[in-house]
Amino acid sequence: MSPSLYVHIPFCLKRCIYCDFVSGIYNPARADIYIEALKKEISNISNEKPISTLFIGGGTPTALSANALSDLINHIFTHFSFTENYEATIEANPGTLDKEKLQALRSSGINRLSIGIQSFNDNELSFLGRIHTSGEAEQAVHLAKESGFENVGIDLIYGIPGQSFASWMVTLEKAVSLKPKHISTYELTVEEGTLLYGYLKNPPTSPFSKGGESSLLWQRGARGDFSIKTLLPDEDKIIEMYEHTIDYLTADGYSHYEISNFAMPGYQCRHNITYWNRGEYCGAGPGAHSFINGKRFHNTDDLDEYLKLVSENMSPVNGSETITEDMALSEALFLGLRKTGGVNVEAFSRRYNKNILSHYQQEIDDLREAGLLEVASSDCSYETTLRLTRKGLVLSNEVFTKFI
Numbered sequence: 001m002s003p004s005l006y007v008h009i010p011f012c013l014k015r016c017i018y019c020d021f022v023s024g025i026y027n028p029a030r031a032d033i034y035i036e037a038l039k040k041e042i043s044n045i046s047n048e049k050p051i052s053t054l055f056i057g058g059g060t061p062t063a064l065s066a067n068a069l070s071d072l073i074n075h076i077f078t079h080f081s082f083t084e085n086y087e088a089t090i091e092a093n094p095g096t097l098d099k100e101k102l103q104a105l106r107s108s109g110i111n112r113l114s115i116g117i118q119s120f121n122d123n124e125l126s127f128l129g130r131i132h133t134s135g136e137a138e139q140a141v142h143l144a145k146e147s148g149f150e151n152v153g154i155d156l157i158y159g160i161p162g163q164s165f166a167s168w169m170v171t172l173e174k175a176v177s178l179k180p181k182h183i184s185t186y187e188l189t190v191e192e193g194t195l196l197y198g199y200l201k202n203p204p205t206s207p208f209s210k211g212g213e214s215s216l217l218w219q220r221g222a223r224g225d226f227s228i229k230t231l232l233p234d235e236d237k238i239i240e241m242y243e244h245t246i247d248y249l250t251a252d253g254y255s256h257y258e259i260s261n262f263a264m265p266g267y268q269c270r271h272n273i274t275y276w277n278r279g280e281y282c283g284a285g286p287g288a289h290s291f292i293n294g295k296r297f298h299n300t301d302d303l304d305e306y307l308k309l310v311s312e313n314m315s316p317v318n319g320s321e322t323i324t325e326d327m328a329l330s331e332a333l334f335l336g337l338r339k340t341g342g343v344n345v346e347a348f349s350r351r352y353n354k355n356i357l358s359h360y361q362q363e364i365d366d367l368r369e370a371g372l373l374e375v376a377s378s379d380c381s382y383e384t385t386l387r388l389t390r391k392g393l394v395l396s397n398e399v400f401t402k403f404i
């Protein structure tokens with residue numbers, strides 16, 4: 001099997017308040033030094049097998065200049081061979097795109113663009129600390145298509161403090177009207193260590209401005225009209241948003257192929273499917289993870305340390321884990337069940353030499369009884385699939401904890 005390749009760009013123009021990714025503020029000189037180190041690390045990755053999918057993520061890869069991006073991508077395509085029908089994605093922020101950059105990306109071999117739009121409501125974008133407006137996000141999608149990107153995906157976030165159901169609907173409708181091939185919808189989670197986490201614990205007493213432009217929502221919270229915590233949509237509302245998203249996007253022709261992901265036929269993100277299928281992948285850059293020959297390892301997530309190690313011809317890997325048989329079974333289930341198609345019982349037996357239904361009989365029985373899992377049989381192929389029910393999709397974390 002051909003492995004996948006993930007390449008991390010740890011720079012953004014500004015920190016979004018909910019972000020816990022490995023990323024710092026973009027600085028052109030530091031970015032140049034980083035690209036040289038990254039190329040060096042990439043050169044040391046085995047290129048025996050052709051790459052099937054490439055994902056350049058971040059951070060904000062498109063914070064880099066067109067020249068820096070072309071230089072990096074040319075290096076990747078020179079060092080590795082790629083399968084004939086490879087998928088090569090780059091994550092993009094609408095506030096960092098222009099036609100020159102998009103054309104440079106397309107002509108260097110990138111054939112899929114994943115644009116982080118998050119919302120088509122300017123108040124929500126401002127609240128999140130995003131650097132772009134709704135209008136700029138829409139413009140970015142048009143510009144991408146004009147620049148030769150046929151395969152454009154967009155990312156959206158729901159459950160934003162202050163967001164109403166109606167506002168989420170407007171965002172979804174706008175997204176669909178732009179006809180992207182792929183739509184990811186993620187619930188906003190408040191991760192420890194993020195600016196948002198800090199603001200919720202210690203609400204600002206003066207009008208909010210730390211995330212960037214002052215946000216109306218935060219100003220209202222700070223005035224004492226209501227506390228910021230009460231702006232977080234409650235669980236029922238989040239579930240309503242999620243369920244409506246499924247109905248709305250599937251009615252519009254998108255297939256719901258993973259808990260948070262929707263695609264037009266033939267446009268599922270193959271890179272992410274590699275992760276959910278426990279396929280092999282290599283990662284380059286700070287914080288990047290790899291999974292090769294049954295072993296997982298990851299690089300240091302400290303950029304300074306990464307640059308030092310690579311400049312001294314040392315490996316940036318600072319942690320590894322050998323996956324035991326039990327861990328592999330558990331991973332195969334909680335990753336595989338993320339896909340709405342579920343886990344094929346016969347294929348699981350062939351790959352892991354275990355009958356999933358008997359190995360996890362008690363857990364599966366409990367989850368079936370709770371209405372979260374179902375076993376489906378296909379009449380024509382005599383194949384059996386274990387998959388989440390609609391209720392299981394909503395409460396997927398409850399299912400996964402049973403297998404971890």
Ligand code: SF4
Nearest residue numbers: 012015016019058059
């Ligand atoms: S653009 Fe993405 S990676 Fe950068 S701060 Fe915002 S959420 Fe984080």
